[in-house]
Amino acid sequence: MNSKAAILTVDQLSKSFGGVKAVNNLSFSVTQNNIHAIIGPNGAGKSTLFNLITGVISPDQGKIRLLNNDITSLRPDKIAQHGVSRTFQNIRLFPDMTVFETAFIGTYLFTGGKLLPAILRTKEFRKKERQAKERIEEILQFVGLWEMRNEYAAKLSYGNQRRVEIARALATNPSLLLLDEPTAGMNQKETKELMQLFTQVNKQGITILIIAHDMHLVNTLSDQITVINFGEKLVEGPPEVIHNHPAVMEAYMGRAEVNA
Ligand SMILES: Nc1ncnc2c1ncn2[C@@H]1O[C@H](COP(=O)(O)OP(=O)(O)OP(=O)(O)O)[C@@H](O)[C@H]1O
Ligand SMILES: [Mg+2]
Incomplete structure (x- = not known):
């Protein structure tokens, strides 16, 4: 290339x-x-x-x-x-979501987003979900937030909130x-x-x-x-x-x- x-x-x-x-x-x-x-x-x-x-x-x-x-x-x-992924000029985080959940939103794009496999929890769906969770762990380790994964994202320091946004953006690959x-x-x-x-x-x-x-x-x-x-x-x-x-x-x- x-x-x-x-x-x-x-x-x-x-x-x-x-x-x-x-x-x-x-x-x-x-x-x-x-x-x-x-x-x-x-x-x-x-x-x-x-x-x-x-x-x-x-x-x-x-x-x-x-x-x-x-x-x-x-x-x-x-x-x-x-x-293409982004972060916003004014940090945008949902108040009642943890760091892990917020970053996980990004992977939604790649888990297919179809409702029926999610309800039936098909083998294929569970495999994709597991892979997505592993990927989030990798990303949170990378941005330095793994230890804070269960904390509410919006309650973190300003610098860490920005890291959450970056993690969410990275989750879309x-x-x-x-x-x-x-x-x-x-x-x-x-x-x-x-x-x-x-x-x-x-x-x-x-x-x-x-x-x-x-x-x-x-x-x-x-x-x-x-x-x-x-x-x-x-x-x-x-x-x-x-x-x-x-x-x-x-x-x-x-x-x-x-x-x-
Ligand atoms: N949705 C909108 N409706 C009306 N005007 C808008 C809208 N978005 C931006 N503008 C106007 O367009 C111009 C450019 O705004 P923009 O937010 O892109 O600037 P910026 O370079 O990002 O500025 P800053 O450094 O302050 O963030 C401004 O005059 C702004 O008021
Ligand atoms: Mg601007």
């Missing part, structure tokens, strides 16, 4: 909400096995881009391809089956993992530990597309950075090119003045 091939290609993508062009004629691609960062000021369209890629919303125009498959406007579960500001609100220790986790996830062959404001994180982890502003691509390149780029500085400072 050519390791330089694009896993995700976004082509002339646009999405408006009323008069707001949240994503505006945006094109970029993510190279397989890379950690690729999306940065840009508040309201630049970053989360909207993730919602478009994962099928939560449909674009007004443009195409999204995963390897050679057109995934534009497919249902979110279909896109997940193509190997993604080839592309989208992380929307995964370290926002974390303390330095939690941020550092999560950065190590992202590197380990990436080493397992999972491509990561990450939205972040923390420039230390972005510059340390990323192979490639796409900067967006007002839904459009401003500039793109490796950290050494983006670092101190005049257009990037202006976008952030310009918006900061607007917000002031």
Whole structure:
């Protein structure tokens, strides 16, 4: 396999909400096995881009391809089956589910999801269920939550809640993992530990597309950075090119003045 091939290609993508062009004629691609960062000021369209890629919303125009498959406007579960998984900007966990149960939701996609075999508890169903449970154990060990598997997910520390979300995302066996500001609100220790986790996830062959404001994180982890502003691509390149780029500085400072 050519390791330089694009896993995700976004082509002339646009999405408006009323008069707001949240994503505006945006094109970029993510190279397989890379950690690729999306940065840009508040309201630049970053989360909207993730919602478009994962099928939560449909674009007004443009195409999204995963390897050679057109995934534009497919249902979110279909896109997940193509190997795209995500975490959300605001952590989303059910209050009355344990860590194990929450991560187990992810495997549902691969246990078939048919009702009759589940009711009859067929041999085949039980085998898949056992395999799924083994896989969850592996994932929880990997993200460092196995010891906490029976605790309520929503009661854990913020950093561990994010790990639960990552475990749930990994349970779908993604080839592309989208992380929307995964370290926002974390303390330095939690941020550092999560950065190590992202590197380990990436080493397992999972491509990561990450939205972040923390420039230390972005510059340390990323192979490639796409900067967006007002839904459009401003500039793109490796950290050494983006670092101190005049257009990037202006976008952030310009918006900061607007917000002031
Ligand atoms: N569902 C929606 N309905 C209406 N407007 C929306 C919706 N989602 C996003 N927007 C608008 O689209 C623009 C882009 O929002 P988006 O959440 O994608 O920005 P962002 O880059 O993720 O910002 P932040 O860094 O604050 O998370 C904003 O002006 C926002 O108000
Ligand atoms: Mg956002």
